[in-house]
Amino acid sequence: MIKVGNLHDMMTDISWLDTLRGEVFSKEGIKRPKEGGKPEGAEGDKEWQNAIDAGYNPTDVYFEMFDQNNIVTSIPKFHTCGRSRHWWITKMNPGNFMPMHIDPHTKQQKNTDRFWIPLQDWEHGHIFMYENLSISNYLKGDVYQYNNSQAIHGAANIGLTARAVLQITLYEEE
Amino acid sequence: MKFIGNYREWIQDEWLDFVKNNDGIEQPKAEFVDNDIEGAIERGDRAEFCEFQKQYGSAGYDFKSLLYYIFDGRNFPFDIGIPPWVTDYKEGITGTYFNLFKYKPGHILPIHSDRVTKYENNCKRYWMSWKDYEPGHIFIYDDRLICPYKAGDVFEFDDPFAVHGAANIGLSERITFQFTMYDEQ
Numbered sequence: 074m075i076k077v078g079n080l081h082d083m084m085t086d087i088s089w090l091d092t093l094r095g096e097v098f099s100k101e102g103i104k105r106p107k108e109g110g111k112p113e114g115a116e117g118d119k120e121w122q123n124a125i126d127a128g129y130n131p132t133d134v135y136f137e138m139f140d141q142n143n144i145v146t147s148i149p150k151f152h153t154c155g156r157s158r159h160w161w162i163t164k165m166n167p168g169n170f171m172p173m174h175i176d177p178h179t180k181q182q183k184n185t186d187r188f189w190i191p192l193q194d195w196e197h198g199h200i201f202m203y204e205n206l207s208i209s210n211y212l213k214g215d216v217y218q219y220n221n222s223q224a225i226h227g228a229a230n231i232g233l234t235a236r237a238v239l240q241i242t243l244y245e246e247e
Numbered sequence: 248m249k250f251i252g253n254y255r256e257w258i259q260d261e262w263l264d265f266v267k268n269n270d271g272i273e274q275p276k277a278e279f280v281d282n283d284i285e286g287a288i289e290r291g292d293r294a295e296f297c298e299f300q301k302q303y304g305s306a307g308y309d310f311k312s313l314l315y316y317i318f319d320g321r322n323f324p325f326d327i328g329i330p331p332w333v334t335d336y337k338e339g340i341t342g343t344y345f346n347l348f349k350y351k352p353g354h355i356l357p358i359h360s361d362r363v364t365k366y367e368n369n370c371k372r373y374w375m376s377w378k379d380y381e382p383g384h385i386f387i388y389d390d391r392l393i394c395p396y397k398a399g400d401v402f403e404f405d406d407p408f409a410v411h412g413a414a415n416i417g418l419s420e421r422i423t424f425q426f427t428m429y430d431e432q
Contacts, residue, residue: 124352124418126418127417127418127419128351128352129352130353135353166307167303167307168308168309168355170353170414170416173382173416173417195390197358197387197389197410197412198358198412200385200392202382202385204382205394205395206392209391209392227382227383227417228416231356231387231413232358232412233302233303234306
């Protein structure tokens with residue numbers, strides 16, 4: 074993961090981040106994996122089965138997810154170099170987690186860049202693992218870029234407050 | 248965390264097999280039931296400890312759930328003795344205890360400091376993994392992830408009361424050992 078900068082230095086107004094965090098913390102998202110179903114494609118099938126074999130329960134709730142279908146806050150249009158944009162937000166209440174995985178959609182999309190943007194300052198117990206690294210001591214609006222869009226990653230919240238992160242993927246349409 | 252060395256040869260196969268083949272004491276469920284912590288919270292006993300626990304209840308953790316398994320002198324049927332990296336143990340003066348933690352995939356131990364325990368006098372704490380590191384095996388000490396490591400690697404807590412926590416978001420069991428020393432009162 075490379076820290077690219079902070080949105081505060083890239084945009085004149087980042088008040089939408091606070092609005093977005095407020096919205097995410099004030100309502101429930103799609104409960105995953107219970108309500109989401111397994112990821113599409115053969116790679117998704119394989120990861121899903123590996124997780125079940127390890128003991129994860131696909132009918133449990135490990136985190137909540139938000140996207141354009143359940144968020145009303147307007148997320149500004151970033152410069153995408155002509156590529157398409159796909160974004161989502163993960164919310165983890167204390168005790169929630171997301172098992173280590175490789176996102177199957179990044180294998181299907183071309184010329185992909187992935188960005189990870191926390192909606193709040195780092196707190197103890199808020200864990201994001203990217204390969205063998207954990208990202209900590211970050212600030213709200215920091216922008217991290219995946220070195221490799223297909224790197225294994227996962228997250229957990231073993232802290233005392235909820236945790237929310239915006240993720241943006243840029244990719245070329247087929 | 249200070250790396251002390253690798254002591255893989257100290258871990259006996261029968262110890263490891265026992266932990267792999269048994270599930271240990273369910274935590275925090277057993278801790279709360281055995282010590283009537285809910286009753287203590289209601290009565291206001293052990294105020295500092297109970298205040299600490301109330302924070303976790305408020306955050307949403309369920310005291311009666313299974314978050315991880317523990318083995319210690321109550322349910323680990325082997326005499327582990329004093330580990331070989333310990334050089335300053337004094338018979339009759341130094342108190343010790345150990346905990347073995349078993350985390351199945353999805354198990355967690357919320358961040359905490361053990362300052363609220365009674366073992367505060369000249370305390371030293373060591374952490375050792377009994378398995379090689381795998382992605383998703385998380386031990387957080389303060390703001391640092393301890394990884395990668397090999398089975399048998401021993402680390403000493405710089406501060407035995409530092410904030411730490413653990414999780415297993417990987418695909419295999421995670422087994423760790425913790426050895427604590429303190430001066431008897």
